[in-house]
Amino acid sequence: MSAVLPVLSTRLSAAAAAAFGTSYDPELRSSTKPEFGHYQSNLALRIGNALGLSPRDVAARLVAALRIEDLCRTPEIAGPGFINLTLLPETLAKAVNEPESFTSKGQRVVVDYSQPNVAKQMHVGHLRSTVIGDALCNVLEFAGYDVVRQNHVGDWGTQYGMMIEQLLEEGIAAESLDLEGLQRLYERSRKHFDADGTFAGKARLRVVALQSGDPETRAMWRHMVDVSLDDFDKVYELLGSNLERADVVGESAYNDDLPRVVAELEQQALLTESDGAMCAFLPGFLGRDGDPLPVIVRKSDGGFGYSATDLAAVRHRVSTLHADRIVYVVDHRQALHFDMIFTLARTAGWLPTTVPAEHVSFGTVLGPNGKPFKTREGGTVKLVDLLESAVARADALLAGREGVDRAATARAVGIGAVKYADLSSDRGNDYVFDLDRMVAMTGNTGPYLQYAHARLTRLLSKAGATGELTELKDPAEQRLALLLTGFAATVEQVAETLQPHRLCTYLYDVASALSSFYEQCPVLSSEGATRASRIALCAATRKVLQDGLGLLGIEAPDAM
Numbered sequence: 285m286s287a288v289l290p291v292l293s294t295r296l297s298a299a300a301a302a303a304f305g306t307s308y309d310p311e312l313r314s315s316t317k318p319e320f321g322h323y324q325s326n327l328a329l330r331i332g333n334a335l336g337l338s339p340r341d342v343a344a345r346l347v348a349a350l351r352i353e354d355l356c357r358t359p360e361i362a363g364p365g366f367i368n369l370t371l372l373p374e375t376l377a378k379a380v381n382e383p384e385s386f387t388s389k390g391q392r393v394v395v396d397y398s399q400p401n402v403a404k405q406m407h408v409g410h411l412r413s414t415v416i417g418d419a420l421c422n423v424l425e426f427a428g429y430d431v432v433r434q435n436h437v438g439d440w441g442t443q444y445g446m447m448i449e450q451l452l453e454e455g456i457a458a459e460s461l462d463l464e465g466l467q468r469l470y471e472r473s474r475k476h477f478d479a480d481g482t483f484a485g486k487a488r489l490r491v492v493a494l495q496s497g498d499p500e501t502r503a504m505w506r507h508m509v510d511v512s513l514d515d516f517d518k519v520y521e522l523l524g525s526n527l528e529r530a531d532v533v534g535e536s537a538y539n540d541d542l543p544r545v546v547a548e549l550e551q552q553a554l555l556t557e558s559d560g561a562m563c564a565f566l567p568g569f570l571g572r573d574g575d576p577l578p579v580i581v582r583k584s585d586g587g588f589g590y591s592a593t594d595l596a597a598v599r600h601r602v603s604t605l606h607a608d609r610i611v612y613v614v615d616h617r618q619a620l621h622f623d624m625i626f627t628l629a630r631t632a633g634w635l636p637t638t639v640p641a642e643h644v645s646f647g648t649v650l651g652p653n654g655k656p657f658k659t660r661e662g663g664t665v666k667l668v669d670l671l672e673s674a675v676a677r678a679d680a681l682l683a684g685r686e687g688v689d690r691a692a693t694a695r696a697v698g699i700g701a702v703k704y705a706d707l708s709s710d711r712g713n714d715y716v717f718d719l720d721r722m723v724a725m726t727g728n729t730g731p732y733l734q735y736a737h738a739r740l741t742r743l744l745s746k747a748g749a750t751g752e753l754t755e756l757k758d759p760a761e762q763r764l765a766l767l768l769t770g771f772a773a774t775v776e777q778v779a780e781t782l783q784p785h786r787l788c789t790y791l792y793d794v795a796s797a798l799s800s801f802y803e804q805c806p807v808l809s810s811e812g813a814t815r816a817s818r819i820a821l822c823a824a825t826r827k828v829l830q831d832g833l834g835l836l837g838i839e840a841p842d843a844m
């Protein structure tokens with residue numbers, strides 16, 4: 285059994301084809317009746333208009349041709365010629381009992397996400413990319429895609445020449461530095477570079493040594509990268525991210541491809557020299573002043589930059605990883621960059637039109653003052669600190685609860701609250717990092733959904749064995765059941781639009797329908813077939829909540 289709505293649509297189309305030889309998309313809408321499972325189609329009005337026939341007559345002929353008695357009550361014709369369909373409760377029950385499953389799409393999606401920078405702490409901007417990226421990968425995998433995660437870590441560039449040269453000058457062993465130490469080293473070397481021309485010259489030579497693979501230089505660089513990656517792994521662990529070390533394919537991985545990328549662009553006559561830099565000027569890309577905007581593929585000092593690396597990455601993802609679709613989860617400020625990279629890569633023939641490349645852009649995390657989130661001193665807020673404060677907040681809420689594993693639950697609730705807040709509004713919007721709101725047990729929050737799941741788990745453990753859904757008498761039951769049948773369609777929609785908030789909204793609707801169901805329909809105190817059926821409905825709801833939260837990367841504890 286697949287989702288009910290598409291089946292109804294197909295049957296209506298078939299009736300139109302049989303009666304009128306036309307093919308229309310029937311556009312079914314849920315009707316405004318208070319009970320659910322009612323649909324209305326305006327197909328007869330559209331056909332009537334197109335063919336100059338009376339819509340009510342068209343409706344009568346459509347209904348006569350419509351084979352739908354296995355799914356719906358006898359169709360009714362209403363008003364000017366609407367066709368009203370009402371699902372049989374058995375149809376709904378069957379759809380809940382046999383949820384849709386996905387099969388392999390035979391397509392590979394490469395997802396570029398998280399992408400922190402070496403020698404810097406992960407900050408709240410990386411939270412969004414990591415949380416959204418994880419959720420999208422889960423959803424895409426569930427929907428039948430083969431997903432390849434790529435953590436495009438910022439581990440390459442001129443700053444490593446400065447930092448290594450600074451280390452050598454200060455006589456500090458690279459091994460003695462942790463991530464904080466690296467961050468301070470970076471700040472010192474930056475100042476030094478800007479103030480001292482001799483040092484700057486040495487740093488530039490050091491970059492050349494790094495890029496050409498000088499062993500001593502590479503060893504020091506490697507150490508900085510490893511220290512940073514160890515730290516990122518700790519954040520991923522706390523966050524419950526799926527990212528693994530094997531997913532790290534940093535900017536450095538493309539070093540050897542860069543000269544070839546530039547040479548190919550040159551051969552294709554796509555490059556122009558401008559102030560000593562090699563640039564591609566693409567039609568339609570103009571700056572504020574109206575001047576053409578360059579994609580700088582080789583800088584005037586001969587070094588390659590961020591854009592060249594991204595071009596090499598596109599090429600690698602298409603030709604080596606065999607991507608059928610490429611997704612970049614990066615904040616909205618890089619929209620122009622990706623627009624230009626995709627355009628240039630298509631022009632150069634590295635990104636075929638059959639492979640969509642999508643920038644999954646997202647807004648900024650704001651502090652309580654409505655400005656980009658900063659510490660009181662104006663520094664970046666460390667992601668670990670934020671996450672730990674969320675867990676502490678959740679822990680305080682759990683005080684006095686019995687039968688819960690306090691530490692594990694506080695972690696699940698605190699982290700879940702932060703993730704859900706990030707995922708639940710349109711990702712293009714900015715949002716305020718407000719822990720009180722995130723951990724609230726009411727409203728559209730992570731803890732509200734987790735609580736709905738935990739309460740169902742408790743109910744089911746008291747209920748004993750569960751069977752199948754057999755009857756759906758009460759409108760509140762019907763509404764809940766109907767929502768449950770929409771799970772797969774929602775997942776598919778998120779896989780298509782890459783908008784995780786749609787799954788959040790769906791799960792919130794399910795949890796709200798569940799609470800009306802509790803109000804209207806006694807479960808444990810009901811009897812016989814009704815009791816068994818309601819228990820089955822609870823079990824199906826629990827599964828949808830558990831699977832849905834799982835796709836969002838949010839744990840669903842059994843008790844809280």
Ligand code: ARG
Binds near residue numbers: 399436437597612
């Ligand atoms: N590391 C970059 C930053 O923190 C983001 C990288 C995004 N991915 C890419 N392929 N350019 O801003």
